Amino acid sequence: MDQFLNDLPKAELHLHLEGSLEPELLFALGERNAVELPYASIEQLREAYDFGNLQDFLDLYYQGAAVLQTEQDFYDLTWAYIERCKAENILHIEPFFDPQTHTDRGIPFATAINGISRALEQAETAYGISSGLIMCFLRHLSEDAAFETLQQAEPYLDKIIGIGLDSSEKGHPPAKFERVFAKARAMGLLAVAHAGEEGPAQNVIDALDILKVDRIDHGVRAIDDPELIQRLAREEIALTVCPLSNTRLKVFDDMSQHNILQMLEQGVKVTVNSDDPAYFGGYLTENFIALEKGLGMTREQAVELARNSFEYSFANKERKAEMLFELDRRTSSTR
Ligand code: HPA
Numbered sequence: 601m602d603q604f605l606n607d608l609p610k611a612e613l614h615l616h617l618e619g620s621l622e623p624e625l626l627f628a629l630g631e632r633n634a635v636e637l638p639y640a641s642i643e644q645l646r647e648a649y650d651f652g653n654l655q656d657f658l659d660l661y662y663q664g665a666a667v668l669q670t671e672q673d674f675y676d677l678t679w680a681y682i683e684r685c686k687a688e689n690i691l692h693i694e695p696f697f698d699p700q701t702h703t704d705r706g707i708p709f710a711t712a713i714n715g716i717s718r719a720l721e722q723a724e725t726a727y728g729i730s731s732g733l734i735m736c737f738l739r740h741l742s743e744d745a746a747f748e749t750l751q752q753a754e755p756y757l758d759k760i761i762g763i764g765l766d767s768s769e770k771g772h773p774p775a776k777f778e779r780v781f782a783k784a785r786a787m788g789l790l791a792v793a794h795a796g797e798e799g800p801a802q803n804v805i806d807a808l809d810i811l812k813v814d815r816i817d818h819g820v821r822a823i824d825d826p827e828l829i830q831r832l833a834r835e836e837i838a839l840t841v842c843p844l845s846n847t848r849l850k851v852f853d854d855m856s857q858h859n860i861l862q863m864l865e866q867g868v869k870v871t872v873n874s875d876d877p878a879y880f881g882g883y884l885t886e887n888f889i890a891l892e893k894g895l896g897m898t899r900e901q902a903v904e905l906a907r908n909s910f911e912y913s914f915a916n917k918e919r920k921a922e923m924l925f926e927l928d929r930r931t932s933s934t935r
């Protein structure tokens with residue numbers, strides 16, 4: 601089964617590039633850029649990855665991002681992730697980056713996006729991995745700061761497919777960003793938002809009705825509202841669910857408690873994703889394996905989850921058809 605899950609053609613729709621920064625690369629970049637780290641060793645840093653909630657993680661995640669300074673650093677970060685995608689037969693990616701985490705430290709928007717984009721272009725030419733980059737606003741910062749970030753993105757709209765909303769959900773509901781999402785959508789950008797991760801099902805409803813997002817990131821708390829679950833299924837609003845993230849951040853106590861397969865059986869278009877794999881103990885295949893071990897996910901369910909990842913991606917029609925054809929070709933003998 602592990603080999604089957606690794607070789608299964610997949611798309612990843614919820615991955616923070618800053619969260620793919622492995623301790624080894626973090627230390628190497630710290631040295632390259634003479635950034636002092638509060639950890640004596642890679643092992644000591646890994647030991648700190650013991651989180652009680654989302655905020656515990658975010659504090660370390662923003663601290664780690666401080667080693668990213670040059671365009672080459674952002675390229676190296678992104679390329680390391682793409683190598684993992686290649687090894688796990690991931691055909692398409694829609695990664696996130698958090699521009700404000702960098703611009704607030706004096707790193708120009710251009711430095712981050714140019715390094716990331718160069719790696720994404722190379723992924724296409726070298727490995728045939730297609731992509732669409734999503735820039736996230738940090739919801740603990742102000743609406744004004746989000747508007748400023750959107751303005752900085754304007755010269756780079758050809759490199760960005762959409763906007764997202766991440767960071768601390770509690771105390772920062774979707775409505776805070778109604779106007780900036782409206783402006784971004786008017787500029788032709790697609791929209792997603794983290795909602796219903798630590799926050800209530802109402803945040804999922806508000807992300808849909810107020811921010812008018814095309815997809816929900818996490819969304820697992822939707823389960824508390826049966827009417828919302830029915831709506832998600834009926835309107836085919838996909839959720840990008842991140843199983844290992846949810847157990848590491850104590851959204852669920854144990855994988856056996858996770859509701860992703862329950863939602864799948866209720867007709868919700870759920871997908872599997874790794875969120876911040878360097879911090880949560882596994883890339884995409886590991887998340888599928890965790891569902892098999894913790895929830896008894898079947899091969900048929902794994903194929904359906906992979907199918908959803910293509911179907912509800914932002915890839916164009918032709919690319920979607922190509923990827924779905926490849927999925928059918930690789931899995932027809934297993935059915
Ligand atoms: O899972 C997450 N939730 C909110 N913000 C984040 N930033 C990186 N990962 C996450």
Ligand SMILES: [Zn+2]
Binds near residue numbers: 614616766794817875
């Ligand atoms: Zn996330």
